Amino acid sequence: MIENQYLTRIYYRDIDQMGVVYYNRYFEYFEAARTELLRSIGLEVTLIEQRGYYLPVVSAHCDYHRSAQFDDEITIISRIDSFMGARLRIDYQATLISDDRLLASGYTEHCFTNKDGKPTRPPGFFRSRIREHLNG
Amino acid sequence: MIENQYLTRIYYRDIDQMGVVYYNRYFEYFEAARTELLRSIGLEVTLIEQRGYYLPVVSAHCDYHRSAQFDDEITIISRIDSFMGARLRIDYQATLISDDRLLASGYTEHCFTNKDGKPTRPPGFFRSRIREHLNG
Amino acid sequence: MIENQYLTRIYYRDIDQMGVVYYNRYFEYFEAARTELLRSIGLEVTLIEQRGYYLPVVSAHCDYHRSAQFDDEITIISRIDSFMGARLRIDYQATLISDDRLLASGYTEHCFTNKDGKPTRPPGFFRSRIREHLNG
Amino acid sequence: MIENQYLTRIYYRDIDQMGVVYYNRYFEYFEAARTELLRSIGLEVTLIEQRGYYLPVVSAHCDYHRSAQFDDEITIISRIDSFMGARLRIDYQATLISDDRLLASGYTEHCFTNKDGKPTRPPGFFRSRIREHLNG
Numbered sequence: 001m002i003e004n005q006y007l008t009r010i011y012y013r014d015i016d017q018m019g020v021v022y023y024n025r026y027f028e029y030f031e032a033a034r035t036e037l038l039r040s041i042g043l044e045v046t047l048i049e050q051r052g053y054y055l056p057v058v059s060a061h062c063d064y065h066r067s068a069q070f071d072d073e074i075t076i077i078s079r080i081d082s083f084m085g086a087r088l089r090i091d092y093q094a095t096l097i098s099d100d101r102l103l104a105s106g107y108t109e110h111c112f113t114n115k116d117g118k119p120t121r122p123p124g125f126f127r128s129r130i131r132e133h134l135n136g
Numbered sequence: 137m138i139e140n141q142y143l144t145r146i147y148y149r150d151i152d153q154m155g156v157v158y159y160n161r162y163f164e165y166f167e168a169a170r171t172e173l174l175r176s177i178g179l180e181v182t183l184i185e186q187r188g189y190y191l192p193v194v195s196a197h198c199d200y201h202r203s204a205q206f207d208d209e210i211t212i213i214s215r216i217d218s219f220m221g222a223r224l225r226i227d228y229q230a231t232l233i234s235d236d237r238l239l240a241s242g243y244t245e246h247c248f249t250n251k252d253g254k255p256t257r258p259p260g261f262f263r264s265r266i267r268e269h270l271n272g
Numbered sequence: 273m274i275e276n277q278y279l280t281r282i283y284y285r286d287i288d289q290m291g292v293v294y295y296n297r298y299f300e301y302f303e304a305a306r307t308e309l310l311r312s313i314g315l316e317v318t319l320i321e322q323r324g325y326y327l328p329v330v331s332a333h334c335d336y337h338r339s340a341q342f343d344d345e346i347t348i349i350s351r352i353d354s355f356m357g358a359r360l361r362i363d364y365q366a367t368l369i370s371d372d373r374l375l376a377s378g379y380t381e382h383c384f385t386n387k388d389g390k391p392t393r394p395p396g397f398f399r400s401r402i403r404e405h406l407n408g
Numbered sequence: 409m410i411e412n413q414y415l416t417r418i419y420y421r422d423i424d425q426m427g428v429v430y431y432n433r434y435f436e437y438f439e440a441a442r443t444e445l446l447r448s449i450g451l452e453v454t455l456i457e458q459r460g461y462y463l464p465v466v467s468a469h470c471d472y473h474r475s476a477q478f479d480d481e482i483t484i485i486s487r488i489d490s491f492m493g494a495r496l497r498i499d500y501q502a503t504l505i506s507d508d509r510l511l512a513s514g515y516t517e518h519c520f521t522n523k524d525g526k527p528t529r530p531p532g533f534f535r536s537r538i539r540e541h542l543n544g
Contacts (some may be wrong), residue, residue: 011443012453013296013436015289017342018253022285023193023244024163028421031160033480034421045420046479057159061197068252068291071443071454117154117203121180147307148317149300149432151425153478158421164285171283171343181284182343206425207307207318290525295465295516296435303432329431333469339525380431389426389475 002133003082004037007097020067026104027060030092033076034108037090041133043126053123055088055110059099066096068117073097083130086110086121138216138269140173143233146208156203162240163196166228169212170244173226177269179262189259191224198242202232209233217239219266222257223247274352274405276309279369282344292339298376299332302364305348306380309362313405315398325395327360327382334378338368347368355402358393359383409542410488412445412507415505418480420477428475434512435468438500441484442516445498449541451534463518470514474504481505485487491538494529 009028016022035045048055068074077093087109094104112122142245144165152158171181184191204210213229223245248258280301288294307317320327340346351364359381366376384394416437424430443453456463476482485501495517502512520530 009440011436011440012288013294013439016284017291018190018192019286019289020192020253021197024160024167027160027163028419031421032417032419044479054154056154056156056203057200059197059199060159061168063193063195064193067192073453127397145304147300147304148424149303149430152420153423153425153427155425160421164283167285168281168283180343207316278543290462290464291527292464295468296432296439299435300433328426328428328475329472331469331471332431335467335469336465341465389428 002037002041002130004033004040004136006033006036006076006078008032008052008074010068010070010074011083012070012108013069018067020069020133023062023064026062026064026094026106027077029074030062030078030108031096033078033092037078037080041129043129048126049070051123052115053120053126054113054115054117056113056117058087058111059109060106061108062104064104065102068094068096068103072087074103080134082129083127083134086119088122088130138173138177138266140169140176140214142169142172142212142214144168144210144212146204146206146210148206151206156205159198159200162198162200162230162242165210165212165230166198166214166242166244169214169228170226173214173216177265179265184262187259187261188251189256189262190249190251190253192249192253193244194223194247195245196242197244198240200240201238204230204232204239210239216266216270219263219270222255224258224266237263274309274313274402276305276312276350278305278308278348278350278352280304280346280348282340282342282346282366284342287342290339292341295334295336296379297364298334300334301346301348301366302324302334302350302378302380305350305364306362310348313401315401318396321396322385323397324387325392325398326385326389328385329380330359330383331381333380334376337374340366340368340375346375352402352406354406355399355406358391360402362395410445410449411539412441413485414441414484414486416440416482416484418476418478418482420478423478428477431472434470434472434502434514435458437482437484437490437502438470438486438498438516441500442498445486445488449537451537456534457531459531459533460523461528461534461537462523462525464521465490465516466495466519467517468514469516470512472512473510476502476504476511480526482511488538488542491535491542494527496530496538497498
């Protein structure tokens with residue numbers, strides 16, 4: 001298992017008319033969290049792209065358990081449990097820091113493409129780095 | 137089945153570094169689509185809220201099939217297939233207008249709350265309006 | 273003077289904790305409005321970019337007069353008054369359709385760059401098209 | 409002069425088709441920066457709102473000097489130089505951390521309203537706190 005923790009704070013830009021975080025904002029937090037997860041194992045997204053590979057999202061899911069509000073500090077735990085085949089799945093849990101209760105949980109699935117958007121197999125450097133840390 | 141069609145165009149604000157629509161933007165299109173779906177059967181969100189009810193999202197899902205690009209015109213078909221119990225599920229299909237091919241499909245599930253965010257049963261006026269159109 | 277009118281509706285995604293449109297959303301409406309303004313005179317942004325030119329924003333301004341709310345229909349009038357030198361200025365007025373009162377007014381200034389982001393002079397096809405319509 | 413520094417990182421959600429930060433995102437960074445500026449002098453926005461006051465933006469401006477890219481770490485310096493009359497002006501400078509060069513500079517002007525959106529004079533606790541730090 002590869003795991004990382006990303007902290008952020010909720011600002012006005014995130015809040016909707018109900019006074020809580022607008023539902024699609026969690027997918028922005030998830031993106032920041034997975035970028036930091038990949039960085040933590042030496043797979044900066046910029047380096048992946050410089051080698052000619054992209055990881056578009058093919059599936060995204062979020063379950064909303066409790067609502068977060070303006071000025072809340074939250075943590076996003078992102079996790080890779082396994083990696084086989086052509087797709088990468090990352091799981092997320094968003095938690096309110098003040099009371100450690102779960103706000104939202106979800107996942108994204110990613111495929112690999114080249115610069116032209118054509119699906120490719122996961123590149124060797126990516127596979128080996130992930131597996132090294134999954135078994136580490 | 138209750139169905140509605142919402143048209144929109146992709147602008148720069150929607151596009152990311154890969155030159156395609158950023159993945160969380162579809163949930164904004166879905167929100168506009170369901171607002172228009174509900175309006176089409178006389179359930180304006182503003183009126184629902186004035187009666188003291190809110191429909192927060194409890195679950196959101198999207199599968200990405202093909203990428204949309206700047207200036208593309210797309211249509212979002214939203215659909216309610218049934219409505220029983222305490223939750224409302226709405227399904228969405230985003231299609232590129234120029235070639236009628238599927239871009240993304242997904243759903244949102246909503247519960248009902250009062251002004252304080254406390255879960256409530258779906259109000260009678262909402263239930264009856266939905267059922268009337270489902271059976272219509 | 274070149275002028276265009278762009279209509280849009282306010283959704284939940286646009287609204288903040290005060291129950292009004294979050295201030296930076298107007299710059300998204302302005303972007304859609306200028307894209308349609310340029311399209312109306314045959315200068316699709318996609319075509320400009322295919323010819324190797326980009327129009328990044330170098331200055332953006334907005335004055336907020338009244339607040340817009342969820343479900344409001346608004347119109348953005350965009351306008352080019354003149355075009356000399358290396359920069360293009362576009363002015364915007366956002367108005368509530370129901371009572372024709374002004375919500376916000378602002379402008380953006382754009383320079384021209386090539387694909388590498390290097391500033392260039394406005395291309396001939398762009399200059400002549402604008403001038404033709406300014407004098408038309 | 410009251411000054412504060414807010415650090416953030418650029419993610420995919422911020423980047424547009426040109427590969428640089430979309431222009432309206434700077435106003436989100438500015439919002440986070442001013443929230444932290446006010447917090448640093450004991451004026452949490454949540455506390456201000458609990459006392460019944462809001463600070464909507466009446467004017468927003470940004471000049472774009474250089475473009476920021478994915479994964480860049482940037483700092484936003486926000487600053488209050490003076491405070492007289494009914495409006496509060498905050499100035500911002502966004503700088504790339506790696507080379508300390510200026511990316512964007514701008515300002516926002518805020519008025520004070522009550523819960524109903526009606527303009528009010530700046531409340532005493534706000535005025536005195538700002539002046540104490542301006543003269544400190």
